Amino acid sequence: MTTGALTDEALLALPKAELHLHIEGTLEPELAFELAARNGVDMPYATVEELSAQYDFDDLQSFLDLYYATMAVLLTRGDFAELTRRYLRRAHAQGVRHVELFFDPQAHTARGVAFDDVVDGIGDALDEAERDFGMSGALILCFLRDQPVASADEALTAGLARMDRIIGVGLDSAEVGYPPSLFESVYARARAAGLHSVAHAGEEGPPAYVWEALDLLHVERIDHGIRSIEDAELVARLAEERIPLTVCPLSNVRLQATPDLRDHPLLRLDAAGVAVTVNSDDPAYFGGYAGQNFTAVRDALGLTEEQARRLARTSIEGSFASPERKRALLAELEGWRP
Numbered sequence: 001m002t003t004g005a006l007t008d009e010a011l012l013a014l015p016k017a018e019l020h021l022h023i024e025g026t027l028e029p030e031l032a033f034e035l036a037a038r039n040g041v042d043m044p045y046a047t048v049e050e051l052s053a054q055y056d057f058d059d060l061q062s063f064l065d066l067y068y069a070t071m072a073v074l075l076t077r078g079d080f081a082e083l084t085r086r087y088l089r090r091a092h093a094q095g096v097r098h099v100e101l102f103f104d105p106q107a108h109t110a111r112g113v114a115f116d117d118v119v120d121g122i123g124d125a126l127d128e129a130e131r132d133f134g135m136s137g138a139l140i141l142c143f144l145r146d147q148p149v150a151s152a153d154e155a156l157t158a159g160l161a162r163m164d165r166i167i168g169v170g171l172d173s174a175e176v177g178y179p180p181s182l183f184e185s186v187y188a189r190a191r192a193a194g195l196h197s198v199a200h201a202g203e204e205g206p207p208a209y210v211w212e213a214l215d216l217l218h219v220e221r222i223d224h225g226i227r228s229i230e231d232a233e234l235v236a237r238l239a240e241e242r243i244p245l246t247v248c249p250l251s252n253v254r255l256q257a258t259p260d261l262r263d264h265p266l267l268r269l270d271a272a273g274v275a276v277t278v279n280s281d282d283p284a285y286f287g288g289y290a291g292q293n294f295t296a297v298r299d300a301l302g303l304t305e306e307q308a309r310r311l312a313r314t315s316i317e318g319s320f321a322s323p324e325r326k327r328a329l330l331a332e333l334e335g336w337r338p
């Protein structure tokens with residue numbers, strides 16, 4: 001047992017699973033320019049500094065506009081492998097031992113990139129990380145909720161042929177005005193095929209979207225879910241059913257969902273018995289990877305050893321890793337000494 005604040009080193013070393021990470025959101029400006037030059041793609045900004053200066057967001061949509069524009073530099077299997085390789089190295093250095101990463105296939109196939117090049121590129125890097133530093137990982141295919149349901153259906157059809165790599169489906173992009181109920185049939189098909197399911201809900205959207213994700217999509221985890229705090233009955237249900245929330249504190253600050261981290265509901269949800277976890281969402285855009293989200297929470301909200309350990313334990317238990325893998329990760333966590 002330590003007294004005093006947990007150090008940066010301790011929180012970066014804390015063995016954890018990352019359950020809310022958009023691989024396209026790990027595209028750092030430096031790599032974006034490298035790939036643009038290699039692929040002959042025009043960048044709307046002249047320098048890394050000019051691009052980085054755009055990372056001042058008013059809301060989710062203002063971020064998404066830049067996110068979709070910048071990912072235009074990702075064209076080949078090798079590009080997706082390099083992107084993922086760089087993320088995995090950084091994540092590993094911040095204690096991430098297992099990652100279930102989101103990808104947005106519709107944003108790539110719409111540009112003429114082959115679905116399999118995306119999956120295989122990411123998969124190549126996951127294989128290397130497993131071999132080189134014992135990290136485990138898998139893919140979750142996200143549907144863009146602001147695109148037609150027929151397009152999600154097509155993405156699912158492509159995904160069902162790649163269940164060697166893809167373990168689940170998710171729902172992301174602009175939330176308000178695109179309720180989970182729109183995707184009920186797509187999720188039913190995914191679940192019938194044996195895929196896990198999660199959905200973004202309650203990031204900017206109301207608690208009603210979290211209810212829909214649970215009752216209509218039958219998801220196993222909620223991504224973000226922070227607005228659940230506004231609905232006591234929902235909080236009680238999440239706690240009772242041990243539905244994990246994959247919370248992303250720095251993202252919520254940068255996208256103005258919780259402009260001041262000191263007001264963040266993470267630890268209030270934890271105190272209410274909700275299975276909260278800490279994740280990085282789009283770390284290249286929001287100022288920090290997984291470990292840095294933990295240190296930011298410590299600085300703004302305070303974090304005891306017991307709370308840090310519980311957040312990490314919940315991330316492992318709430319993952320879709322095999323029972324053996326979970327046991328190994330939990331044993332590693334037991335050995336963590338801050």
Ligand code: ADE
Binds near residue numbers: 022200251281
């Ligand atoms: N796509 C990438 N990041 C996202 C987020 N935070 N919310 C919704 N869609 C996203």
Ligand code: ZN
Binds near residue numbers: 020172200223281
């Ligand atoms: Zn997200």
